[in-house]
Amino acid sequence: MSSLPATVPFVDLSAQHDALQAEMFEAMQAVLQRGDYVLGQAVTDFEAAFAQASAMPYGIGVACGTDAIALGLQACGIGPEDEVILPANTFVATLIGVLRCGAKPVLVDCDPLTGLIDLVAVEHVITPSTRAIIPVHLYGQMVSPSQLLTLADTYGLIIFEDAAQAHLAEREGYKAGSIGTASAFSFYPSKNLGALGDGGIVLTRDEAVAAQLRALRNYGAPRKYYHTEIGTNSRLDSIQAAILNVKLPHLGIWNQTRHEIAEQYNILLSPFKAQGIIPLQNQADTGHVYHLYTVRILSGEDGNPAPISREVLQERLTAAGVETGIHYPLPCHLQPAFAGLGYRAGDFPVAEQMSQEILSLPMYPGLTEAQINQVVGALTDAIETPMPMQLSA
Numbered sequence: 001m002s003s004l005p006a007t008v009p010f011v012d013l014s015a016q017h018d019a020l021q022a023e024m025f026e027a028m029q030a031v032l033q034r035g036d037y038v039l040g041q042a043v044t045d046f047e048a049a050f051a052q053a054s055a056m057p058y059g060i061g062v063a064c065g066t067d068a069i070a071l072g073l074q075a076c077g078i079g080p081e082d083e084v085i086l087p088a089n090t091f092v093a094t095l096i097g098v099l100r101c102g103a104k105p106v107l108v109d110c111d112p113l114t115g116l117i118d119l120v121a122v123e124h125v126i127t128p129s130t131r132a133i134i135p136v137h138l139y140g141q142m143v144s145p146s147q148l149l150t151l152a153d154t155y156g157l158i159i160f161e162d163a164a165q166a167h168l169a170e171r172e173g174y175k176a177g178s179i180g181t182a183s184a185f186s187f188y189p190s191k192n193l194g195a196l197g198d199g200g201i202v203l204t205r206d207e208a209v210a211a212q213l214r215a216l217r218n219y220g221a222p223r224k225y226y227h228t229e230i231g232t233n234s235r236l237d238s239i240q241a242a243i244l245n246v247k248l249p250h251l252g253i254w255n256q257t258r259h260e261i262a263e264q265y266n267i268l269l270s271p272f273k274a275q276g277i278i279p280l281q282n283q284a285d286t287g288h289v290y291h292l293y294t295v296r297i298l299s300g301e302d303g304n305p306a307p308i309s310r311e312v313l314q315e316r317l318t319a320a321g322v323e324t325g326i327h328y329p330l331p332c333h334l335q336p337a338f339a340g341l342g343y344r345a346g347d348f349p350v351a352e353q354m355s356q357e358i359l360s361l362p363m364y365p366g367l368t369e370a371q372i373n374q375v376v377g378a379l380t381d382a383i384e385t386p387m388p389m390q391l392s393a
C-alpha cells in the first residue's frame, strides 16, 4: 500500500490566521460592541494607516478591488470619450474597471521577462483621446515608476495604478500605489494583505478625488440624504477593516518572507534555466513582494523548448501533491466577454505565448523549507521522467 505524498497547497492562510486569531476576535468584538458596522472607526483607522504605509495622503475603503478601479477612475474624471491604456496580461478586473467607468480600454502587450506592461508598446497606442494609463504591478513587482512618470509627463496622462497584487511593494524609492494620481488595492483573502472576505481601497494624493470617492461609494451623497450624483453602495465593511488593522503591522514581515522564499526558489531552480524553465525576472530587487512566484516553461516559440510541456508538468506536480496555478490561462482580449472590443488572437503575441507557458508555484508566508524542497523535488522528477510517447502511425 502506497501512501499519498503530503500536499503542498498553493496558498495556505492558516499560519497567519492561527497566530493572530485572538487579536482578530478581539477586533471583531470591538466592532460588535461599538455597533458601527458601516463606515465605523475601524474603517477610518485602516484608511489612514494603509495610506500612510503606502506614502499617500488619502485612503478611501471600498467593497473590493474591482470597485476600487471603477470608482477610482470615475473619481479621477475619467469616463466616456476617454481612452485608458492597460496591459492585456492582467486579471480581468482591471479591464472590467475601465469598462465600468465608461472609458474605452486600449490594451497593450507585455514584457516577456517580467510579464509587466510593455511601456514601449504603450507609446505606440497613445492618441489625443488617451487620458490615463493603468500600470498593473503584476505578481508583486512594480512597473518602473521613473519610466511611468516620464511617459505621463510627456503625453499628459493620468497614472492610475492597479496595485492589487503589490501591497507595500517598492521600486526606485516609490511605494506601490504612490506613483500617480490614484491607485487601487484589493484585500481579497489571498492577496498579500487579505481580509476574511472582500475589500478594497483607493489611495489618492488629490483631496478633491478623495472627496468624490467618499460620495461615490455612499450613493453619491457628500452628506446624508443629499445626492449630487448617481453613486453606488461600495464600502469596506467595519468588520473587514478591523481584521485588516490587525494584519497590517505584520505585512512588512510577510512580504519579506515571500521574498526569502522566492530567493530559495531562484537558487534551487537555477540549474533548470538551461532546460527552458525560467523564473520571471525580478527587476525591483527587495521591493518585489512576490504575490506570486511564476516561472515560464518555454514552449520552443523562441529558443529551446523545455523537455516537458507546461500541461504535463502541472499534471505531474499535482500528482506529486504540489498545487500550482496559472495566472492567467487566457489573456483578457481573448475572453469571450470582451469579444466586442474587437481584439483577435495574434494581437498581443507575448501575452498570448506567456499564457501558454507560465506556471505559478506555491507561495505564501509559512511555506516551509521542507515544502519548498518538495516542490523543487517534484519538479525535478517531473522533468527527468520522459514525456509520454507520441505514437506514429
Ligand SMILES: *Cc1c(COP(=O)(O)O)cnc(C)c1O
Binding pocket: 064, 065, 066, 067, 090, 091, 093, 094, 136, 162, 164, 165, 185, 186, 187, 188, 198, 199, 200
Ligand atoms: C485581485 C485583483 C483585482 C480585483 O480585486 P477584487 O477585490 O477581487 O475585486 C484587480 N486587479 C488585479 C491585478 C488583481 O489581482
